Amino acid sequence: MRPAVRDAVLSALIALGLFAPMVGLVLSNGEQGLELHGRPLAAAVVVALVFFGRLGMHLWTHRPGHEARTIRKSLKVPAGTSKFLAPALLAAAVLLPLTGSRYYVDLGTLVLTYVMLGWGLNIVVGLAGLLDLGYVAFYAVGAYSYALLAETFGLGFWTCLPLAGILAAFAGILLGFPVLRLRGDYLAIVTLAFGEIIRVVLINWVELTHGPNGITDIPRPTLFGLRFSMDDGDDTVAGFFGIEAETIQRVIFLYYVILALALLTNWVTLRLRRMPLGRAWEALREDEIACKSLGINVTNTKLTAFATGALFGGFAGAFFATRQAFISPESFTFIESATVLAIVVLGGLGSQLGVALAALVMVGGLEMLRDLLSTIGEQMGSELFSGLAGELPTYRMLIFGLALVVMMVLRPRGLVSGRTPTARL
Amino acid sequence: MLTVTDLTMRFGGLTAVDRLSFEARPGDITAVIGPNGAGKTTVFNCVTGFYRPSSGGIALRHADGASFELARMPGHRIAARAKVARTFQNIRLFAGMTVLENLLVAQHNTLMAATGFGVVAILGPGRYRAAERAGIEKARHWLDRIGLTDRANDPAGALPYGAQRRLEIARAMCIDPVLLCLDEPAAGLNPRESEELNQLLLGIRDGGCSLLLIEHDMGVVMRISDHIVVLDHGKKIADGTPGEVRTDPAVIAAYLGEGDEEDAA
Numbered sequence: 001m002r003p004a005v006r007d008a009v010l011s012a013l014i015a016l017g018l019f020a021p022m023v024g025l026v027l028s029n030g031e032q033g034l035e036l037h038g039r040p041l042a043a044a045v046v047v048a049l050v051f052f053g054r055l056g057m058h059l060w061t062h063r064p065g066h067e068a069r070t071i072r073k074s075l076k077v078p079a080g081t082s083k084f085l086a087p088a089l090l091a092a093a094v095l096l097p098l099t100g101s102r103y104y105v106d107l108g109t110l111v112l113t114y115v116m117l118g119w120g121l122n123i124v125v126g127l128a129g130l131l132d133l134g135y136v137a138f139y140a141v142g143a144y145s146y147a148l149l150a151e152t153f154g155l156g157f158w159t160c161l162p163l164a165g166i167l168a169a170f171a172g173i174l175l176g177f178p179v180l181r182l183r184g185d186y187l188a189i190v191t192l193a194f195g196e197i198i199r200v201v202l203i204n205w206v207e208l209t210h211g212p213n214g215i216t217d218i219p220r221p222t223l224f225g226l227r228f229s230m231d232d233g234d235d236t237v238a239g240f241f242g243i244e245a246e247t248i249q250r251v252i253f254l255y256y257v258i259l260a261l262a263l264l265t266n267w268v269t270l271r272l273r274r275m276p277l278g279r280a281w282e283a284l285r286e287d288e289i290a291c292k293s294l295g296i297n298v299t300n301t302k303l304t305a306f307a308t309g310a311l312f313g314g315f316a317g318a319f320f321a322t323r324q325a326f327i328s329p330e331s332f333t334f335i336e337s338a339t340v341l342a343i344v345v346l347g348g349l350g351s352q353l354g355v356a357l358a359a360l361v362m363v364g365g366l367e368m369l370r371d372l373l374s375t376i377g378e379q380m381g382s383e384l385f386s387g388l389a390g391e392l393p394t395y396r397m398l399i400f401g402l403a404l405v406v407m408m409v410l411r412p413r414g415l416v417s418g419r420t421p422t423a424r425l
Numbered sequence: 426m427l428t429v430t431d432l433t434m435r436f437g438g439l440t441a442v443d444r445l446s447f448e449a450r451p452g453d454i455t456a457v458i459g460p461n462g463a464g465k466t467t468v469f470n471c472v473t474g475f476y477r478p479s480s481g482g483i484a485l486r487h488a489d490g491a492s493f494e495l496a497r498m499p500g501h502r503i504a505a506r507a508k509v510a511r512t513f514q515n516i517r518l519f520a521g522m523t524v525l526e527n528l529l530v531a532q533h534n535t536l537m538a539a540t541g542f543g544v545v546a547i548l549g550p551g552r553y554r555a556a557e558r559a560g561i562e563k564a565r566h567w568l569d570r571i572g573l574t575d576r577a578n579d580p581a582g583a584l585p586y587g588a589q590r591r592l593e594i595a596r597a598m599c600i601d602p603v604l605l606c607l608d609e610p611a612a613g614l615n616p617r618e619s620e621e622l623n624q625l626l627l628g629i630r631d632g633g634c635s636l637l638l639i640e641h642d643m644g645v646v647m648r649i650s651d652h653i654v655v656l657d658h659g660k661k662i663a664d665g666t667p668g669e670v671r672t673d674p675a676v677i678a679a680y681l682g683e684g685d686e687e688d689a690a
Contacts, residue, residue, distance in 0.1 A: 082659055275553070276529075276536040279522075283530040286519035293473065293511050294531045295504030423524045423557070425565060425579035 004062065008055035015050035019043050022398075047297025079202035086353050088353060090358075093259055097252040103371075104190060109255045109323065111364040113316055115261040118343040118355040120312030123269055125341065127284025127304035131188040132400070134195025135340055137175070138168040138310035140202060140332035147215040147327055157221035158321050161315060168314020169307040171198075176306035180299055183288070195337055202329040207360050213329025218268050220250065221257060228253060254323050261319060265312045266352055272308070274422045282350075282422075335397065339360070339363075342400050346407055348414025358416050426451040426635050427604055429474070432496075434467050441490045443659040444481070449652070450605070451488065451530050453634040454626065454645045459656035462677060463641045466514065466608060468656070472637065473511040473606055475502035479513035485509065490517040505534050510602035513595045514639075520582030524573055524592060528564035529557075530601035536560055553666075567595040571625065587618040594625065604635050611642040623649050627640055647671065655679070 023364050026041030027034050045289045096108050109374070145164035148231045149155045155163075220228060228250035229236045237253075238245030249346065274276040280301045283291050294296055321327050343362055345352030411417065427449040434442040442464040449455040451549060457465050468574030470476040472483055472495060483495040485507050493507040503509050506604055518526050520687050529536070568574040571591040574603045576584060588611060611619050612624070619642065626649055630636055646653065646667070653670045657664040657679040670676055 008521070059552065110573070208582070275540055276533050279526060279530050280533050281539075281630075282522055283519045283533075286521055287517050288519040289475075290513070290531075292475075292500045293504055293517075294514070295501050295503050296507075296533050297505075417604065419521065421526060421578055423523075423525055423529055423561060425525050425561065425568070425574070 004055055004058040007058050008051050011054040012047050012051035015047045015380050016043070018047045036261055054101045087255075088166045089353075089356060090263075093151055097255055100248070102251055105251050105255050107367050108256055109251070110367070111359055112258040112262050113320060113323075113361045114340065114343060115356050116258065116265050116316045116319075116339045116361040117313060118347065118359050119262065119265040119269060119352060120316065121340050121344050122271075122307055122347075122350065122352070122355050123281070123312070124309035125344055126355075127269075127273065127285065128281040128302065131184065131191070132309070133188045133192035133334075133337055133341065134175070134198075135191075135309070136336040137195040137198040137332070138171055138313030139317040139336065140329075141171045141310075142314030143321040143327045143332070144202065144215070145314065146211060146318035146321045147218045148164065150219050151215060151217075157318070161318050164318035165311045165314040166262055169311040169316065172306040172308075172310025173303050175310075176303040180302055190256040192334070192337075194332060195332075199329050199332050202332070204406070208221065208310075210356050211328075212329060214326055214330075217326070219328065221322050223253060238312060242346055254319075258316075258323075259317050265315075268308075268312075269328075270351065276336065277301070277304060279422055285333065313398075330396070339400065343405060346403060346415060348416040350419055351414060351416040354416030356415050362403065367397065410412050426486060427455075427482045427637065428482075428486075429468070429472070430482045430484070432468065432471060432483060433479045433517055433620050434464070434471055434476060435479045441659050442471070442478075442656075444657070445661055447654045447661060447664055449635060449637055450486050451635050452630065452633070453636060453651040454630050454649050454655065455652045456638045456640055456650040457654050457656060458470050458640065458643075459662075462658075462660040463656040465656055467659075469511070469606055469608055469637075469639060471496065473509055474498060474503035485604065502591055504600055504602075508603045508659050509606065510589075510597035510599060510604070512597050512610060514595050514612065516589050517590055518581040518584075518593055518596070522581060523578050524562070524568070524584070525564055525577040527592060527596050529560055531596045532563065532662075534600075536583075563599060567575060567598055569630070571595045575605070578583040587614050590614065590618075591623070591625065594629075598629065598634070602634055604637060605629060606637045609641060610638070611640055611645045619645060627636045 020043050023046050024039050026037050026039050030036060058368055077194070086411075093108070093112070097105050117135070119131065120138075121135045124130050124135070142164040145167040146157070146160040149160045149163060151159075174215065175191065175194050179187050182190060203212055204213070222228075223237055225235070226237045226240050228245075229238075230245050230247075233239050237249060269278075273282075280291065281304075282295050283294075283296065284298065284301055284305075288298055291301070307386075324331075339362070341359045345357055346362065347356070348360035364406075407414070428447050429448070432442055432445045433440065441558070445464075445468065447455075457468060459465055467476065471478045471503075474495060478496050482491060485495055486492040487508070493635065495503055495507060495509070498507065504511075519530060536553075536556055539552045564577075565574065568577055570593070571588075573584070573588055573592060573595075576588070581589065584592060589612075594605075594607065594610065608625075611622055615621060623645060626636060626638075637648070638650065650667055653663075653665065653667055654661060655670055655673070655676050657675075662675040662679055664671040665673070
């Protein structure tokens with residue numbers, strides 16, 4: 001018992017040091033500018049949670065008859081789970097708009113955007129093993145390609161979608177050339193810089209991109225030429241089908257567009273994996289020198305990985321632009337790259353299902369948690385809960401980090417580890 | 426077959442290989458031996474395109490008359506076009522991929538051509554299906570020869586050491602080489618595995634592929650080589666059949682005379 005208490009006290013002290021400034025202090029807009037408030041109760045709650053959590057964990061792992069590593073073992077998912085989990089998730093995704101809830105459809109769209117980005121990045125990081133910290137650059141190129149093509153030439157979403165993808169793929173090749181000789185940490189640094197360069201260019205090339213003001217009034221996608229609009233013209237979806245126009249129709253349409261795009265990404269990835277190109281990517285991840293000795297053109301293989309990953313990032317970017325109808329460089333910060341990379345790593349490098357699950361948990365779960373906290377706050381009239389709900393987005397990276405650390409301890413190879421062979425004898 | 430002329434490789438001030446000339450005849454097993462640091466692996470890396478020689482020529486002629494100047498080709502082309510395959514002293518398999526996948530990756534260029542360079546085959550099966558079936562058949566043929574057919578679907582990294590060595594050789598053979606370069610294939614093998622390796626290498630030679638071999642295990646070298654080149658300090662000190670080399674005074678001096686006793690084993 002004594003070592004358990006000592007251990008818990010130590011952990012609580014560390015937590016106090018960390019959370020006293022992070023949770024216990026809050027800045028708010030006061031009458032004379034920013035004001036600093038103390039929030040001892042919230043910090044105390046967090047520290048108490050750490051204390052009892054650590055105490056409980058210590059007692060649990062040191063109880064008589066306890067085998068080491070049982071937590072890890074008990075987390076082992078029975079084989080074949082993915083066989084029905086993937087179709088179940090797909091069915092849930094297809095049926096989601098039937099709930100008719102704008103909240104869920106919007107949330108689903110957000111989650112699917114990250115699923116798609118995760119799958120795109122998975123090609124580069126998970127399959128080809130090229131650590132890319134600047135994936136958001138391709139997302140930005142896709143978004144700005146669509147926005148600028150639409151603004152300048154009046155092209156529609158469906159014309160611009162492939163163009164945005166192709167332009168992003170070119171950006172991928174552009175990034176690929178200088179980094180061909182780099183690996184690991186060095187590659188990560190250069191890709192990080194590339195992501196920042198794109199963002200800085202977007203801010204400063206004001207004549208083209210309108211700089212920090214961003215681009216507004218980006219056209220919405222159409223359904224075979226029919227607009228989603230509240231006026232009852234013949235060229236609107238509502239007018240054509242003779243139904244009442246509602247905003248949710250467009251929201252649901254956008255949801256299915258991103259669902260289709262994400263599924264396209266998944267399908268192409270799964271297909272490519274079973275092809276020589278995908279196998280060469282995986283071989284490249286395993287051993288570049290051996291690839292060379294087998295006559296594989298390492299340069300081209302790397303470039304195709306960058307280009308394919310960027311292509312899907314560009315598609316997602318174009319979708320993002322059309323959904324928001326407004327983009328600015330602020331949407332394409334390093335945090336986005338980090339989030340997508342965290343999703344890929346949490347999900348398990350190379351695992352399509354893992355990435356989807358991780359995006360669902362990390363993006364969808366977080367939103368739902370915020371919602372839950374604010375509901376509790378309202379119900380109980382508790383300042384603490386509604387306050388936490390409001391601040392949750394601020395703690396997003398903290399929660400991501402925590403999740404990564406926990407995963408590192410419990411499942412070092414990601415939510416879904418293990419890889420399916422691409423051919424069998 | 427392979428003609429090395431005045432090959433020189435310098436690393437800064439160090440001359441690792443010094444005006445080396447030798448020839449590997451078609452259908453022969455040619456061994457390159459010598460004490461540690463004699464420059465054997467450097468010669469290998471030059472032949473297989475991992476180093477670019479400081480000077481000298483490495484010419485390869487196929488049976489059909491096509492000839493290649495290896496010293497001027499980019500690394501991956503040497504395997505893809507000139508059909509020179511190699512293995513590594515420290516095994517370099519794709520450890521996370523299965524045994525079968527390792528053999529399929531080796532057929533990358535053949536299979537890739539059948540996919541219409543990756544794009545067409547995404548959309549439909551087309552002739553890629555047939556190409557992949559042929560690829561798997563070729564892999565099965567080599568798995569049967571190295572006795573790993575029943576482990577085809579296991580990760581390559583999970584195989585025992587000796588099996589990994591054999592798999593690396595099979596993988597190199599999957600590019601249909603005319604010259605197979607082996608960097609210490611017998612290192613770390615027990616006598617029984619070593620004997621199996623001898624049979625495998627002799628079988629490969631009889632199949633029409635020439636071999637170039639670096640080896641420390643004199644038992645293997647003397648038993649299977651048709652021709653031996655002895656290097657010391659980057660220079661050729663002897664060249665001939667196993668019988669000639671064994672009795673060559675310069676070789677005995679290099680191995681026994683100058684404080685390199687350990688290498689005599």
